[in-house]
Amino acid sequence: MIELAPHNKHSLALAAPVMAGSGAVGYADAWPPGISATMFGALVTPPVSWRPRRGHSPGRLAETPAGFILTTGDHNPGFRRVMDDHALEWRRLAVPILMALAGSTVEDWDRIAGRLEEEPGVAGLELHVTAGARPVDVANWVGVVRRATTLPLLVKLPSSQAATLAPAAVGAGADALVIGSGPLAAAVRQDGARLTGPLAGPAAFPFTLVGVAAVAELGLSVPIVAGGGICRLEDAQACFRAGAMAIQLRSLLWVDPAAAVRLVEALRG
Amino acid sequence: MIELAPHNKHSLALAAPVMAGSGAVGYADAWPPGISATMFGALVTPPVSWRPRRGHSPGRLAETPAGFILTTGDHNPGFRRVMDDHALEWRRLAVPILMALAGSTVEDWDRIAGRLEEEPGVAGLELHVTAGARPVDVANWVGVVRRATTLPLLVKLPSSQAATLAPAAVGAGADALVIGSGPLAAAVRQDGARLTGPLAGPAAFPFTLVGVAAVAELGLSVPIVAGGGICRLEDAQACFRAGAMAIQLRSLLWVDPAAAVRLVEALRG
Amino acid sequence: MIQITATLIERRSLGAGQELRLRAPALARSLTAGQAVLVQTGCGLAPYLRRVFYPIALDDESWTLRVPADGDWGHAWLRTVAIGATLDCLGSVGNGFSVPAGSRNVLCLGEDAPASVAGPGISAWALLPAIVQAASEGRAVAFALEAALARDLIPSQRLPAAVEYHTAIRPPRIPDRPASPGVGVAQFLPELLPWADVVLAAGSLAFYSELATAVRAVRYELGRGFAQILYPAAFLCGVGACQACVADLATGRHRICQRGPVLDLVDVVGEA
């Protein structure tokens, strides 16, 4: 068992070192072929806001060399509808569910966190810190959520700023850090328009690795979860060697689910 | 002609919109097959320091998805030896030579800049701002060089911080901005060791594009040069559409010189 | 959806493009015209995004995809792969064309819509398996196709002999500019639309909007169940997780991998 909240009275114990990253399997309702909950130590929902959000307009995808940019704009049906539609199913699943809170609506974070305190289907929260946030912002945002809930709090940081922001997140009560979202990039879409958003896919991995290593070197007392562009066994191993306790897979589940299964099995074996 | 120093009494006029980026052709002494000075509007030297620098120890290269990390550590024989060995040849070349000043030795910048004031073989300077620099650092460094020389000053910024640093560079006297060096990344070398350095190659292009667009949107009054991972005609065109006046090629000259020749010709045609 | 390894068993050149026949019985048997297959087009992780293909021919053992002669690296890779090599396929995505049992007269309408104009490219070749099937079921099939260049038209020998084939060359569409009436396949519609029991169409959104206008003009109303269109969408996961494929339809923002890629024309242009 991998304990992601060692300092919290609520345990967040993962039976496997691999998580399904935010939205990788939707609200546990969108499963790529061959992918099932039993493969994972935990599942993270898509980012949720208090009210529904229509998200970024269509034309959300652009390819980059060995990666892509995908801007959903925190498209989600809102907290209540998410709970109405999915909470019962989450209680049935044998794997912990973490609810991701949308980085674009930090003002919702404490309200949602408060409602989840007594919800048996949700084992913890993953807060999405947006690129460009300052340490003082992170300290404020995390502190507010920490006061609203005793649930395990994972804080996901932009990988390129992770070492700068990590102490503030831990100081304000983060139980674990997720490193992280890809750096802001731009690419030209098939229709010629420029799309700007965080880099994803294998091209994002070199930033995940540099972020994990930099945060591990700070010697903070919280577990580190590595995510962003992890596609190969070597990538996972490099993250563990650099100091991560668990990894998140996301686009690999979409692009090559069989490779994801092989990766999970190789880490188990 | 493309004027890169419109506000300077010394003109820096490029006959072609493509430059050979820092060190792409060594000190104009290391030419990939089919590549010659006449293709370029200007050539930039490798980063030079006042004293010789042995640079990063061997094992300088690691591959990343669609790119690479190469850490030379500003390896160079020092200002005097560079001038002794190459200045005469530079005077003979029909293309402007810009001397790059190493980001790791900002304390040398004004001394070198002062000596170049009267050197006919050098048409301008490219200052390499390191990742993590703050606007106040950039203002100080550029200001010191500006006072030491009247030569055209290009300031090369890390692409992911370009919009944050650009106003300081321009305020302190930069004639043009180069966007930019790739974000810090890490990869595992063939021998298993982790190498950390700026990302290069096509994987760096999405950051160049986002940086160029962000700086152009600031509406500063200086020309923008785009560099970092430009490999295809579409990349160059996206940079020009986003607001660049010229581009720099570097690793494409090494990896596929014939493709670089085609790119230069396509832009000419 | 399944993920399977298909074997490249035949390559046919068509101008600068190619047709690749892939042996993949489990996938081929479950595929219908208009459903998408997401194909890995490289070694290792680049290109990372799978390329989207709609089958242009189908039998019990194999399906055929068409690689356009464009500059895409994934397509370039497919053009160099040796016979006998294996390709990783994810499919099928979404729902395809389905001709209602009672439809005797099937009208197929196509546009050669390259990726740059119509968003993700949709090719009229995607209609071929539906045309072949409808003809083999004894229905009357008419096929009207427009393209900017004659070389982009489907050769008539690729169609069953019984199919009535109309072709038109038309200048490329200019986005957001209304079409001149009577250009392209529009010239055949006054005659063909009254005859048709069902329409299957593949082209750009502009093409579909012109089609809706023509249906309303010729048949006075556009009802649900008359015209099925293949929606040009970019797919990433194909299972509803990634939200890359969302489109603003008449009824709101939907994931095309769940709702489409074949939609009722009414879903796209609305009832009005």
Add this chain to the structure above:
Amino acid sequence: MIQITATLIERRSLGAGQELRLRAPALARSLTAGQAVLVQTGCGLAPYLRRVFYPIALDDESWTLRVPADGDWGHAWLRTVAIGATLDCLGSVGNGFSVPAGSRNVLCLGEDAPASVAGPGISAWALLPAIVQAASEGRAVAFALEAALARDLIPSQRLPAAVEYHTAIRPPRIPDRPASPGVGVAQFLPELLPWADVVLAAGSLAFYSELATAVRAVRYELGRGFAQILYPAAFLCGVGACQACVADLATGRHRICQRGPVLDLVDVVGEA
């Protein structure tokens, strides 16, 4: 150095590895054993870095490279490319082996040194064209080869009949751990070194250092001009611009694409 397009004309499987013969007369004629060729191994820009190959066979029209059976994506791509496809090559890089005119007895020493241990991989196969040439010039050639696994030894039928061939299986080297004496090719050296006029070697740095020790033990001194070694370096530009290939030699930090890849053993281990 030139950049040329070579045509894949023959593929030979060797266990899970492959040998690819490439038609490229202008390059083949200028290549010698030990010079590197940088080959593009993908469509588009990934993998971006060219893979480094040393010819394992050479004639006037073609050169042959060996694709190891490893997990590298560039190598995987090469294993799927169809016969008749073209490969983009940059070469030759640096200087190769050259047997002095008066050398009658040529000793070739090889180690199968995979990339993970020796830095960039160096394979004893890179000696083959030098062995073939020396034998064809009527010199006496002895070849001693060590590998961790018997399947990684070069089959004896690949060598000219006149070559005296010694092989040894030895456990993989452990970096920074001194070798047990008499293991691997070291066991043949007391007999072969006194006989040799010149040594050509391909292996890891540890292998070269053991070689130097053996030469000093058996011949009492290691002089310049006696042993040539192929230095394991990672090349990017091959022309001296990028400084990726620098190595710390006995005489300082040098670019191996300019000084090597074949160096005098003294340059590596020093005079002492």
